[in-house]
Every structure is written in structure tokens, then in C-alpha cells.
Amino acid sequence: MIRRNAPPPSTAMQTVGPFFPSSLAEPALATLTREGHAGEAIWLTGDIADESGPFRNAILELSQADAKGRVAGDRGADKHFAFWGRAASDGAGQFAFRTVLPGPSADPAGPRAPCFELLILGSGIMRRLATCFFPPGTTQDPVLRCVPAALRPRLLLRDAGKRGGLRRLHATIRLHGADETPFFRD
Amino acid sequence: MRHDPPRERDQPTPVIEGYPNTARRTPAAKLLRRPLPRLLTAGAAPAMPLASIDMAEAVPGKPAMGSRIMVQLRVVDEDGRGVPDAVVEIWHANAAGRYDHPADPARAPLDRHFRGSARVASDREGRLALHTIKPGAYPVPDSGQWWRPAHIHFSVLGRGAVTRLVTQMYFASDPMLEWDRIWLSVPDAQARARMVATQLPPHEAPITTDIERLVFTHTLVLRGREETPPA
């Protein structure tokens, strides 16, 4: 059936280019915790590199559940938690979010392990570039199962000691090359 | 809500000749399929500090250089329904084609009366108005002889992170479009045309409008639809 005046499909993506303003990546957006949040506060850190080395000025956007596994908009979702954050990478490709360790969550695809969804934007990234990371040792998860077994370790965070008294989990993101991170087509 | 992947021909070819970052930053492996996590479809747009200002007048009473414009934006889903409370982020070069950004090596001058970015929320019908100046074209750094046509960058956060849109808006009747590798990277001509704003004849602009502005309308379509698409 051809519909007359069918609404157009979603607008084409275009790169953010090299000049995404720092005024739109305020440091405050990298802190998802608010005073009085539930659960264990952690640092989610990472380093991102492209084929030629550290990726400076990448924009990373984090989506995750709260400490009890509720997602944004759920009844009882933690009012002292932001569910979404944004961080920019520095000259060494390093970035950091102050967040909580999410709880396991319910999902139509099955029970989800705690996970951190990351969207990556930057000069030369023309399309949606999305992946997700899991705490060390995660084995059971319906999304992780979609990843070839040999590549699953690339989506596991590494325990990186403590920073400012908080547990630090670290993501290694490689956009292109032999050790590249698995990404999802959503 | 359904969130089908966009049609291939409506989205850019990820690797663009003459834009080396595209090859360095595009995964070589095929993207993996997965069931879309509820984590990405639930929830409203994140709460963010808004800065709805006149970009054409960063200092009140001191207009920026350039043609004053208003862009009447509408944010809709794939059923054409307005998306309320979407967060729309805007940034662009000044009238001389210079970004207020430390990485911009352009020789063109900065304009301290121009505010290079804003963050605004859509209203209940998905509408918002953007007050700014028409940006200038600029040469792409280290690219040889490639210039970007005048364009405005948009970043939109709607309901559910999977609706995330990052795009650019272009201006009609610009010969530079046909030379721009980024605009041309979208294979479908209609999809390219939908990135070009519509200009209203000045005598048809809304009477409530500040008459010292050229008026454009533009629609940004986020992913997601309620109904089943036609077969």
C-alpha cells in the first residue's frame, strides 16, 4: 500500500564535525549522581582511540539504569540520579563519568546484566555509533550474547582501582583496527 | 513505539574521500544486531540546563555581524507527530565562517557579539524558534580545496536515547551544496533535500515576527513510529 503524504523517514545523520562547542559539553553533564542517590557511586572512565591514536574531543553519551535497575521514567526511578550523561575526551582520549553501578534490569529480551550504554560522536563519525560495556566478569546478558564469544571480553570493563575513594571501572574503546570494539546496529 | 533502523540510502556513506577522520573512526567490522534494549527506548529527554538566547545578540543591544534569521523548527517522529520537550542543541559558525572554538584555525575573524551555541526545548507541538544569524561558509582545515557550505549543526535528544539525532541544516539555492562531501554523502536525493531549510518570502512571514529577520522553516524527524509502516 502506498500512502499519500506519508510522513518522511528520520532525518539523515551528519557528523558533529570538529567544532562541537565546550558550552554544550559542560563538565556537570558528566556527573549523573545527585545528592542522596541510591547505590554505590563509581567512576566510569575510558580511553578512546581511532586508527591513528588517541581520539581527542570525542563526545561520549552514557545511558544507564539506576542502582536498582530502573530505567528513566520507570515508577520509583531514583530522583537523585540523571540516567544520562555526556563527557568529552581529553588530548589523551581519556574521559570520565561519575555515576552509580547500575542494578540488573528487566527487559523484553530477558533479564539484563548491569550495563553502560555509550553513544560516540565526533568529527568524522557520520552515523550512529553505539556500544555497551559490562562490569568485569559479566557472562549472562541478552545483548552480550549477540556478540561473537571471542569479542565479548572487549565489552567488559576493567577494574582500575580507586579514584577519590570510589571504585573505578575502565572502558577501552577502539573505533577501527584489529582490536576494534564491537558496535551495534540499532 | 517501533524503532526500525533507518533506510540505508537515507543515511550517509560512513567513509568519505578527502575526510580522513571518517576512515579512521568507522569500524571495519559489520555492526552487530541486537534486541533494542529498553534502556534506549524509555524515558523523556534528559533534563539539561537550557540557554534559549538570541544568538544574534550575545550582548543585548549589540547585534552580531551577518544576516539576521529566525528558524522555525519542528521536531516530529516518523508518524509526523510533534515531539514535545525535545532538547535541541544548536551551534554554527559566525557570518565570517569562523567557529568560536579553540580548534578552529580559520583566518576569518571572531565576532564577540555572536553566541555560537544554544540549547532549547521544543514546546508541546514539537516547535521551537531559533534566533541567530546566517552562518558563513568555511574552508575545511587541511582538506585541500574543500569548503563547507553555510550550515547549522543540530543535536536533538527526544524520548528514549535511540531517537538521538545529530544532523546539519543547509540553505536553499546554495551552489556549494553540490560540492560538499558531507551533504553529498547521503545517497538519496530526497533525504538530502530534507536537510535544506525552506525560506518564507518576507511578505509571508508571520506578522508576529521581528521584521528584521529572514524567516526559515525546517523539520527534524526523529526515529520512532506508533504504527506499522506500509508494506
Ligand SMILES: [Fe+2]
Ligand atoms: Fe560545521
